[in-house]
Amino acid sequence: MLLSVEGVTKRFGGLTAVNNVSFQIQPGEILGLIGPNGAGKSTLVNLITNYYRADGGRVLLEDHDLVGLKPNRVAALGVVRTFQSSKPFLDIPTLDNVMIGAFLRTDNPAKARAIAEETLELVHLTPFARVPARSLTVQNRKRLEMARALATRPKLLMLDEVMAGLNPREIDDALDTLRQLRAKGLTMLVIEHVMRATMNISDRIVVLDHGEKIAEGAPAAVSADQKVIEAYLGRGYRHA
Amino acid sequence: MDAKSLPAAGRKAAIRTPGNVLPLLLLAVLLAFPLADPDDYLLRLATNIFYFGALGCAWNLIGGFGGQLSLAHASLFALGAYPTGLLLINLGVTPLLGGLVGIGAAVLGALAIGYPTFRLRGPYFALGTLAFNEITRILLLYFRDYTRGPLGLIVPFKGNNPLNLQFSTAEPYYYLGLAILLLGVYAGYRVSKSRMGYYLAAIRGDQDAAESIGIDLTTTKLKALVLSAALTGLVGAFYTVYIAYIDPESVASIDLSIKIVLIAIIGGTGTVWGPVLGATILIPLTEVSNAMFGSGKAGASLILYAVLLIVIVLFSPRGLILWLERPYRVLLARIAGKG
Numbered sequence: 094m095l096l097s098v099e100g101v102t103k104r105f106g107g108l109t110a111v112n113n114v115s116f117q118i119q120p121g122e123i124l125g126l127i128g129p130n131g132a133g134k135s136t137l138v139n140l141i142t143n144y145y146r147a148d149g150g151r152v153l154l155e156d157h158d159l160v161g162l163k164p165n166r167v168a169a170l171g172v173v174r175t176f177q178s179s180k181p182f183l184d185i186p187t188l189d190n191v192m193i194g195a196f197l198r199t200d201n202p203a204k205a206r207a208i209a210e211e212t213l214e215l216v217h218l219t220p221f222a223r224v225p226a227r228s229l230t231v232q233n234r235k236r237l238e239m240a241r242a243l244a245t246r247p248k249l250l251m252l253d254e255v256m257a258g259l260n261p262r263e264i265d266d267a268l269d270t271l272r273q274l275r276a277k278g279l280t281m282l283v284i285e286h287v288m289r290a291t292m293n294i295s296d297r298i299v300v301l302d303h304g305e306k307i308a309e310g311a312p313a314a315v316s317a318d319q320k321v322i323e324a325y326l327g328r329g330y331r332h333a
Numbered sequence: 334m335d336a337k338s339l340p341a342a343g344r345k346a347a348i349r350t351p352g353n354v355l356p357l358l359l360l361a362v363l364l365a366f367p368l369a370d371p372d373d374y375l376l377r378l379a380t381n382i383f384y385f386g387a388l389g390c391a392w393n394l395i396g397g398f399g400g401q402l403s404l405a406h407a408s409l410f411a412l413g414a415y416p417t418g419l420l421l422i423n424l425g426v427t428p429l430l431g432g433l434v435g436i437g438a439a440v441l442g443a444l445a446i447g448y449p450t451f452r453l454r455g456p457y458f459a460l461g462t463l464a465f466n467e468i469t470r471i472l473l474l475y476f477r478d479y480t481r482g483p484l485g486l487i488v489p490f491k492g493n494n495p496l497n498l499q500f501s502t503a504e505p506y507y508y509l510g511l512a513i514l515l516l517g518v519y520a521g522y523r524v525s526k527s528r529m530g531y532y533l534a535a536i537r538g539d540q541d542a543a544e545s546i547g548i549d550l551t552t553t554k555l556k557a558l559v560l561s562a563a564l565t566g567l568v569g570a571f572y573t574v575y576i577a578y579i580d581p582e583s584v585a586s587i588d589l590s591i592k593i594v595l596i597a598i599i600g601g602t603g604t605v606w607g608p609v610l611g612a613t614i615l616i617p618l619t620e621v622s623n624a625m626f627g628s629g630k631a632g633a634s635l636i637l638y639a640v641l642l643i644v645i646v647l648f649s650p651r652g653l654i655l656w657l658e659r660p661y662r663v664l665l666a667r668i669a670g671k672g
Contacts, residue, residue: 144544165545174545175545182535185534189531193531194546196531197547200528202531241542
């Protein structure tokens with residue numbers, strides 16, 4: 094397997110945000126991570142990338158233990174995340190944003206530029222290459238954030254709600270891009286609120302609720318799981 | 334000639350493009366200026382612009398490109414100046430060597446500032462550097478047996494001696510100052526074109542995002558600060574032989590730190606030429622203010638700085654260089670059109 098999360102726990106004061114969560118990610122798959130608001134999805138990403146220090150458990154990338162490494166070391170080893178509220182470098186051009194990602198694998202500006210141009214093409218941002226990231230729309234900022242992460246040539250890309258706030262048309266575009274990336278063999282962890290999107294794209298799904306893993310499996314099985322329906326889809330199903 | 338035909342035209346043509354010719358033209362004028370036998374006052378004013386411009390360029394490496402507001406640059410300047418002065422006065426060591434010791438001291442100072450404070454973010458970094466600056470100034474006053482405390486160090490003039498960088502005329506200092514400024518501009522240019530420049534821009538933009546794509550924040554900031562300190566220390570060494578007098582008030586005060594920051598902010602932080610423009614504006618203005626209100630009343634120029642800073646921050650927060658950029662491009666296009 095590529096990534097193995099083993100019994101990871103995180104407490105904030107009296108609140109256990111993530112409680113003894115374990116799962117694995119196989120090379121080449123898309124793993125969906127879903128759960129209601131406050132379930133601990135983003136916290137889990139912050140734990141895997143060491144933005145937060147875990148109170149217990151291990152995270153193994155192939156054979157490396159990631160716990161205790163600085164976030165930049167985790168990225169250098171090939172685990173790269175995006176942020177739920179996208180964080181582009183606003184004052185510099187879109188292309189330069191992506192070049193900075195590419196610099197992780199080369200110190201040559203010309204090579205970084207070539208990688209960045211190629212990556213912008215993939216997320217349909219080429220027309221915006223020269224404008225400052227500040228002038229991009231929310232959708233394009235999310236694409237930029239994805240491109241910047243992709244340019245680091247990750248082994249595992251963790252996308253934290255890249256489809257939140259997008260309209261159905263834009264979600265379809267985003268799903269297309271994810272499929273293209275999968276076709277290239279990229280492994281992804283996709284955190285989403287948008288159920289349709291997650292069910293559509295994921296090979297397997299892990300469901301979190303109140304910091305605990307309550308289900309794991311194929312999309313169809315998970316969406317039929319009674320615990321998941323109660324925790325996450327319950328109200329929607331009752332009304333339906 | 335449009336941009337696309339450039340690669341085909343090759344390297345020589347690129348050198349002849351106006352964007353590269355104009356700075357060289359400016360350099361030629363500056364090199365020739367002393368030959369016109371100007372007043373010594375003008376030469377000294379130009380020299381002051383050069384070394385303050387170099388200080389602005391040095392600060393800009395970490396403060397502008399990296400967005401880390403350092404208020405410790407006066408102390409780095411003093412760390413360059415005092416070893417140079419002490420070695421020259423007490424042991425007769427040439428400032429060519431003493432300056433290297435000074436640069437080394439400034440670099441050590443940078444590590445002492447950066448290692449603990451780069452873990453801090455936002456205003457805490459600025460406050461940490463402010464504290465370092467005050468500590469340095471107070472230590473220079475405290476160890477009076479070595480530094481002569483508030484009396485300062487006077488570098489005795491022993492006649493024209495190029496090896497000790499002592500000259501009876503203003504021209505050699507003018508050229509030394511110009512060379513140091515060029516070094517400062519070159520450092521900024523190289524950094525802005527390199528991976529380090531992009532990494533610093535990322536750190537300026539968002540540190541969490543920078544870290545998420547593999548940037549080692551502390552190392553990148555330390556490298557930039559060390560480079561910045563080396564350049565600042567060099568200017569400090571130059572100042573020591575040029576002014577021939579240093580004391581804690583003039584080389585290690587927070588006022589000097591602020592003046593260096595202002596030069597970069599007024600000209601344009603994070604740009605290669607901004608600090609040069611900033612010094613070209615601020616230093617003559619200081620002279621005018623001193624002439625009008627008397628240099629003893631240093632308060633007058635401080636009010637001037639404050640007003641200038643408020644105006645810049647309100648109307649052109651990224652510096653005056655941006656106002657020049659468009660006219661400059663138009664000028665380039667015109668010249669290219671005729672050529």
